[in-house]
Amino acid sequence: MIDIAxxxxxxxxTVSLVLRDSAQVKGETRQxxxxxxxxxxxxxxxxxxxxxxxxxxxVGMIISDLTNPFFxxxxxxxEDALYRLGFVPxxxxxxxxxERQAHVLRSLREHHVAGVIMSPARGSDAWSLASQLPASIPGVITMRRMIGSPLPYVGPDNRTGSREAVEHLLRLGHRRIGYFGGDATMTTQQERVGGWRDALAGAGILADETLVFETLPTREGGRQAVDRALALPRPPTAVACYNDIVAMGATRAFASRGIIPGVDIAVVGFDDxxxxxxxxxxxxTVNADTRFLGAQCAESLLGLIRGEDPAGLSFLGQTKLIVRESCGAARRERKAS
Amino acid sequence: MIDIAxxxxxxxxTVSLVLRDSAQVKGETRQxxxxxxxxxxxxxxxxxxxxxxxxxxxVGMIISDLTNPFFxxxxxxxEDALYRLGFVPxxxxxxxxxERQAHVLRSLREHHVAGVIMSPARGSDAWSLASQLPASIPGVITMRRMIGSPLPYVGPDNRTGSREAVEHLLRLGHRRIGYFGGDATMTTQQERVGGWRDALAGAGILADETLVFETLPTREGGRQAVDRALALPRPPTAVACYNDIVAMGATRAFASRGIIPGVDIAVVGFDDxxxxxxxxxxxxTVNADTRFLGAQCAESLLGLIRGEDPAGLSFLGQTKLIVRESCGAARRERKAS
DNA sequence: TTATTGATTTGGAACGTTCCTATCGAACAA
DNA sequence: TTGTTCGATAGGAACGTTCCAAATCAATAA
Structure with missing residues (x-):
């Protein structure tokens, strides 16, 4: 800079002034x-x-599993929103x-990040997170609500989305509806299973908790849930899944056992x-406008950085049921017509 | 630091020495x-x-399309390898x-990155890249070879992988084999189409260039290729695709027209x-051990940073054909047995 | 001509490290 | 005792910016 000067x-x-294009330098000098x-x-x-x-x-962007297409x-x-706002992710x-999460959080602090957007690793709790992410650095939590944390939360309306998916299965005539995937310690799971219960309750059906099969929220998890469900004396005739990759694993596992998803069994996912x-x-499956949710994370963080009240910065995204074939709706219609 | 002191x-x-745990501070002082x-x-x-x-x-990590599961x-x-090596991506x-790429490259320079790993945006050329990424900053190119660039290249052996996929189709008895997706300006495309030609030539078949359908390397591109291929008086009986998402788009488009992939038409992808x-x-499809390729990018960059000769830092990953059902091999075997 | 004013420009401290060159003290040899 | 040497610690410049207070300049008013 001194050389330039x-x-x-x-x-x-003066060079510094030009760099930050201040209005107080003369045009000629600027040139x-x-x-x-x-x-x-x-x-x-x-x-x-x-x-x-x-x-x-x-801005730190902490993602719990980037190989999941949803994430x-x-x-x-x-990322896109961050760049637009002038931040570098x-x-x-x-x-x-x-361990990785703690390590990363520390590294981000050392780099003096303006803020952090994170989907916490499974099993993170508000308390230990608080010690790793000091209140002085703005943070927004996404996809996995942390109960007891004052940080804004951005995510889809899991409960409603899940309820609507299960209501769809009920409308299709199913009465024995299972739930595959996720693990009870995750708030997302609680919300989505909550939607399942809500729908069943709404139809006057007693929720049979033995039909909830918790597994890893992965393709492999979906496969395992199928094994366990089929071992039941009376397996479900339909299942709602924690997310799409569980549903993908499940449809594949069903198919490989000769049970055709969309025909012999109805399957719905979540995330689209x-x-x-x-x-x-x-x-x-249930669409949650993922891209938009991401942009919303960045917006909320910006609000935080600007000093707005965290309480007003949370965001619950609307969901929308996307009906395709795995639920058997198409087949039913064909039959009906 | 002065406060600590x-x-x-x-x-x-002395504090600085402790921070970098130098051996020359006395144990007691360190404590x-x-x-x-x-x-x-x-x-x-x-x-x-x-x-x-x-x-x-x-380290800058420039990815051309993160929504493609391959990328x-x-x-x-x-990312994983970078963290292991002590870098922050x-x-x-x-x-x-x-435009975004140029912008990002500039931003990375301003942040004094130790290096850059990039899969160039479609249509990037070595010349304009050179002006944006000065020789003083170590860079490795991945997935899209830049002819004329001295930077190390890390990617799969596209030509061999593609050839083996097409040879598999030939072995299955196909003679009229098409190629879907990609665009001729991309080196990856040239290499993969080259493999297609190699395989046909090896079988003594004249490569029919009208069976190469260039489109965007996306699901939508796969759909469009199907439309165009089916408009032909004599459509191909098998197709090799630029990558898996093109193949996914294609299988879907075929199926929706009542042409069952794996039965009425053989389809192979690339990337696994x-x-x-x-x-x-x-x-x-063709597996290229993507995760390992990523680690290799980081290794090559480290070599560059250490001052090793760029010429020795390129890496061509081995590929492996994964036979599943879209090529119809399973059905053939069943028929045979 | 001389203030006065507003527009420009400038010098230097500060930010939190690292690195180079001292300095200090103790142990040892002569 | 007096150097000498070595281990441990200290002091200050430097890295490339920003920001503050002050200086300078040009134009206008008195």
């Missing part, structure tokens, strides 16, 4: 400085600048590992990832 | 300093430290947008994304 015949203060920058191939040093500032332009889509939504994929449409059979 | 009754130089850090809740400021250093511990998996591989999803197995029907 010398070349343009001004002081470094001279800009030409010098051009000529000398000057590159601004953001790190040095943030040495004085309260924080940098970095990839969410990450893209966040630091990515961390914890892969559900707490891009692949859902291409599953065998295409998945009936 | 005061609290521990030493100079800031005193560490306790003071604990007590005062000291947080290291990496930004300040890198003010003096040649570069920071950041998500690649990103996870890179800055994520940028360009979404194939050149996690979803391939769950497609309708499960995709026969």
């Amino acid at each position: 010398r070349a343009a015949g001004v002081s470094k203060s 001279r400085v800009e030409q010098a920058m051009q000529r000398l191939g000057y590159v601004y040093n953001r790190g040095a600048a943030s040495l004085r500032a309260a924080s940098s332009d970095f 990839a889509e969410l990450a893209v939504g966040i 630091i990515l961390a994929n914890t892969n559900e590992d707490h 990832i891009a692949e859902a449409e291409h599953n065998a059979p295409p998945l009936t | 005061r609290a521990a009754g030493v100079s800031k130089s 005193r300093v560490e306790q003071a850090m604990q007590r005062l809740g000291y947080v290291y400021n990496r930004g300040a430290a890198s003010l003096r250093a040649a570069s920071s511990d950041f 998500a998996e690649l990103a996870v591989g890179i 800055i994520l940028a999803n360009t979404n194939e947008d050149h 994304i996690a979803e391939a197995e769950h497609n309708a029907p499960p995709l026969t």
Whole structure:
């Protein structure tokens, strides 16, 4: 910067003013400085600048499982919005590992991030999170609500979405409806299973808790749930799944045992990832406008950074049931017509 | 740091030495300093430290399309290796947008990144890239080879992988084999189509270039390719696809027209994304050990940072054909037995 | 001509580290 | 006792910005 100043015949203060295009430099001077920058191939040093500032332009983006297309889509939504707002995202994929998460959080602090957007690793609790993410740094939680945390939460309306999916199965005539995937310690699971109960209760059916099969929220988890469900004397005739990849694992496992999803059994997912449409059979699922949810995370964080009240920054996204083939609705219609 | 020094009754130089755990501080002094850090809740400021250093511990990770599960998996591989090596990844999803890419590259320079790993946006050329990524900053290119660029390239052996996939179709008895997706300006496309030609040539079949349908490498692209292929007087009986998502789009489009993939037409993909197995029907595809490729990107970058010769840092990953159902092999076997 | 004013520009401290060059003290040899 | 040496610690400049207070300049008013 001093070189530029010398070349343009001004002081470094003036160069600094030009850099931040302040209105108080004369047009002619500005030009001279800009030409010098051009000529000398000057590159601004953001790190040095943030040495004085309260924080940098970095935002930590902590994703619990980026290989889940749902989270990839969410990450893209966040990343895009962040760039638009002038922030630079630091990515961390914890892969559900707490140690990794703690490590990353520490690293982010050392880098003086302006804020953090995170989907906590499974089993994170508000208390230990609080010790790792000091209140002084703005943070928004996404997808996995932390009870007891004052941080804004951004996520879909799990309970309503899940309820509507199960209501759809009820409308299709199913009475013995199971639930696959997730684990009871996760709030997301509680909310989604809650929706399942709500729907059954609404139809006057006693929720049979033995039909809830908890497993890892992965394709493999879906497979295992199928094994366990089929071992039952009276297996369910329909299942709602924790998410689409569980549903994908489940449809595959059913099919490989000769039970055709959408015909012999109804399956619905949650998330509406891009692949859902291409599953065998295409998945009936709950869309939550993932990309938009990501953008909303960034917006809420910005609000926090601006000092707005955290209480007003939470966001519950609306969901929408997408009916495809795995629930058997198409087949029914065909039969009816 | 000065506060710590005061609290521990030493100079800031000593604190600095403790921070970088140098062997030259006495054990007792070290303890005193560490306790003071604990007590005062000291947080290291990496930004300040890198003010003096040649570069920071950041590495730019430029991904052309993170919503493609293949790239998500690649990103996870890179991210994981980067963390292991002590680097912190800055994520940028360009979404194939050149302007975004240029913008990001500039931002990374301003942040003094130690290096950049990038899968260039479609249509990037070595020349314009060189002007955006100065030779002074280590960079490795992944997945999309830039002819004319001296930067190390890490990617799968597209040509061989593609050839083996097509050879598999030939072995299944197909003679009229098409190619779906990609665009001729991309080197990846050239290599994969090259494999298609190699295989046909190896079987003594004249490659019919009208059977190459270029489209966007997306699900939608796969659908469009199907439309165009079926408009032909003599459509192909088998197709190799640019990647799995094109294949997913294609299988779906065929199925919706009553042409059953794996029965009426053979389809193979490339990448072996996690979803391939769950497609309708499960995709026969080419596995390239994506996660490992990602780790390799980080390794090559590390080599570059250490000053090794770029020429020795390129890496071509081996591929492996994964036979599932979309090629019809399973059905043939069943028929045979 | 001389203030006065507002628009520009400037010098230097500060941000939190690292690194280089001292300095200090103790142990040892002569 | 007096150097000498070595281990441990200290002091200050430097990294590239921003920000504050002060200086300078040009134009206008008195």
